[in-house]
Amino acid sequence: MRLLALLFLISFSFAQLKVVVTYPWIGYLVREIGGNSVKVHVIAKSWEDPHFVVPKPSHLVHMRNANLLIVQGASLEVGFLPPLLQQSANPHIQPGRSGFLDLSMFVNLIERPTYVSRAMGDVHPEGNPHYQLDPDNIPTLAKVMAEKLCQLDEGNCTSYKRNLTNFLSMWERKSKEWNTVMANMKGTKVVSYHKLYDYFLRRYNMILVGTLEPLPGIPPNPRHLENLIETMKREGVKCILQDVYHDRKVAQWVSSKTGVPVIVLPHDGDDLVKLFDTITAEVQRCR
Ligand SMILES: [Zn+2]
Structure with missing residues (x-):
């Protein structure tokens, strides 16, 4: 009986979608939408400078086995992610593949520069990448995530969609509160x-x-x-x-x-x- 329970646990954990994300807020959204069907590893800490995250070997282990990598994009991770991606040698999560999701593609970036010289040291060459701080961007990103999880894991799509619906109504209620405050x-x-x-x-x-x-x-x-x-x-x-x-x-x-x-x-x-x-x-x- 104990063995059966163990086997069940093992197969259950194998069935989980392994997701690596660059920042804590992305991890939060994946857990909200993915529920028990996803296992999330977050690279950066919330108190770290998001432009200069220190890459660690432990992240590589997670990236090697990941089904999905979700990034903030707009060059925010340019200082630490490319070498990690390369060393992970995981073909599924490389840019352009179905296991790679760049959230910046789904928001309107503000402050897009007309001219940028990296020599000047500007760390926002594609526009301002800190778009998670507009609460109105979050519902769009939650929908994008649900779609991606459904694409990679059709079997659990119903639950992803249900979680999305619950999340969106909670977010709408909270947004009204924030508007009032x-x-x-x-x-x-x-x-x-x-x-x-x-x-x-x-x-x-x-x-x-x-x-x-x-x-x-x-x-x-x-x-x-x-x-x-x-x-x-x-x-x-x-x-x-x-x-x-x-x-x-x-x-x-x-x-x-x-x-x-x-x-x-x-x-x-x-x-x-x-x-x-x-x-x-x-x-x-x-x-
Ligand atoms: Zn910045």
Whole structure:
């Protein structure tokens, strides 16, 4: 009897679709839609700089055996994913194959540059890749994921579709809550370290007046900061949005020169509902 149970467990775990994703928020969506039929491995941690994730050999093991790789795309993973993909030697999850899904193909990227030189160090050559921070992008991506899981695992398609329906109605309810909480933030002016929260700010009609970085990925310099401080005073900026992975000293220094408070915000997490609950609550301090 015990042996039978063990055999059942083994065959059950073999039947699970093995999915590798680059970021925690993608892992959350896959688990929501995939339920017990998927086994998810997440490469980056939510407190890591998403542009510069440190690749580890342990990720390779998961990539070697994966049925599906889901990425954020728009060049966000360009610094760490290509060598991992190559070394995984897994033909199923290479770009262009059915086991590869690039979510950036399904959203409207903002801030697409007309001209970009990598020599300038701009880490957003295809436009802003941090699109998970617009709650309105999430339903589209959940649908894309359900479709992909159905394509790779027809047998469980009914359950993927059921999970999708439940997820979408939950998300709609939460989105209404966030809209209500954020209604009073319309027109509030902020600055951020990196162009990380632009999708979120756009969604709720907040105004990004500038960034501590002179260009995405380029460290702040004194001359740029002096100009920014002048602009902040002139525009009546209410807060400095600081991410969890950059050093906070620059933001604190700018804060000391302007009297504008620093607010630390997450940008990723293994529960997207909690992520938006936290951001919408924290950002209230900008009023
Ligand atoms: Zn970025």
